[in-house]
Amino acid sequence: MCMLENCIFCRIVKGDVPSSVIFENDLVFSFLDIHPFSQGHCLVIPKQHFARFEDCPPDVVAALAQALAKIAPLVVQTVQAQGYNLLVNSGLAAGQVVEHAHLHIIPRCQGDHLIQHSPTIQYPPCRMEEISNHIRELLH
Numbered sequence: 079m080c081m082l083e084n085c086i087f088c089r090i091v092k093g094d095v096p097s098s099v100i101f102e103n104d105l106v107f108s109f110l111d112i113h114p115f116s117q118g119h120c121l122v123i124p125k126q127h128f129a130r131f132e133d134c135p136p137d138v139v140a141a142l143a144q145a146l147a148k149i150a151p152l153v154v155q156t157v158q159a160q161g162y163n164l165l166v167n168s169g170l171a172a173g174q175v176v177e178h179a180h181l182h183i184i185p186r187c188q189g190d191h192l193i194q195h196s197p198t199i200q201y202p203p204c205r206m207e208e209i210s211n212h213i214r215e216l217l218h
Contacts (some may be wrong), residue, residue, distance in 0.1 A: 082178075085176070085177070085178050087123050088178065090107070091107045091125050097109040100120055100153075101122075101148070101149055103145070105124060105137070105141040106123070108120055108121065109121060116159070116185050116186065116187075116190060116192065118159065118183075119183065120182070120183050122142055122180065123179065124138045124142060128178070129177045130168045130177075131168050142181060157185050159186055161185075162183055162184055162185050163192075164181060165181065165184060166181050166182075
């Protein structure tokens with residue numbers, strides 16, 4: 079398993095840094111966030127070091143999704159939340175602080191005053207079609 083000595087999440091997985099572990103299997107590790115947005119806010123990470131979510135191979139992405147589906151409802155139940163947000167910050171511009179792929183499960187309640195919606199933008203004429211066409215071309 080690839081472990082980077084200076085990566086805090088790799089050190090947590092290795093057991094060198096204490097954490098409040100929620101779940102662990104061969105590919106995935108989950109623990110409570112030490113800077114939570116709400117009670118029960120946890121992280122789900124691949125055990126192997128990948129800098130960003132999109133760097134994870136398909137089997138790791140599948141294992142992360144299976145863990146999320148198992149953990150999220152139990153977190154919501156435990157903290158008596160009414161829902162949850164799944165969050166992935168990929169890259170510094172998106173708010174990724176630790177360069178190790180990770181997903182946040184953030185329990186939510188009505189009126190919790192966490193940001194509900196970001197402001198939206200309007201596309202200039204034809205820009206939506208340009209973007210979708212370009213992405214489809216890149217997919218082939």
